[in-house]
Amino acid sequence: MYSIPLYLALIPYAVVVAIFALMAFIHVHHLIHYGAAGRMSFSITFLFLGGAALNILLTWWLLLGTDWNQAIQVGTPALTSFIL
């Protein structure tokens, strides 16, 4: 049994956010470049960007006050016994 700091969990999350940001930029660029003038296209783009912003803000709000230096016990007896 060993422990790792909680802030290490932010690394995979940052990777997911980076992939999301890159792909979102490409998709929105496609829409703007090839026909964002449509009402439906505009609505979906607005919904998409608004939803993504809401997700990030809600995540930030829920994680306010988290002590990122606390340790995660990897392979705790309780967890291991539950999984196995």
Add this chain to the structure above:
Amino acid sequence: MSISFKKLVQLHEGEKTVFLLRRHLLIFVGELIYVAILSAVPVGVWAMISYLAPGLLAGPNSVPLLVLTASGYYLMVWLFLIGSFVDYYLDAWIVTDQRILNVEQHGIFSRTVSELDLSNVQDVTSEVNGVIPSIFGFGNVFVQTAGQKERFAFEQVSSPHEVRQRVLELVEAERVRETRIF
């Protein structure tokens, strides 16, 4: 229904766009239902864990880890939504008074633009198959050209019979125009 034609295709001199077709909106609504199901998955997983192993949710690190996981998951679901929309929206058939252009989006980085002259059209067939297409009035239109095995297909478009009729009228008009020129 506007799309930046100039970035996809160059219209000939004097050529006019008659109509633009996309798949029926219901096709995209189907994707929205899929997104709704995917969005419900974490709620189901959370309910299952709280029933089977409530101790997993009670630890001091549980909340931040669950929030980060759920947030990342929903970002990916959201990405799937916009990807589905781009695929739906940028697949289009542009019918001009001289040509039919087929713009197909395959994923993010692949797009195919093909075209055929109306003067080469030999046969246009429309079909509505199934209960849902019959109720909502969408189906396929196949355009057969001379000397080509493969058919040009407008898939899952609204009012396919009317589209076939309009394409046939345009074909006739194009033939008359070409006869006058030569």
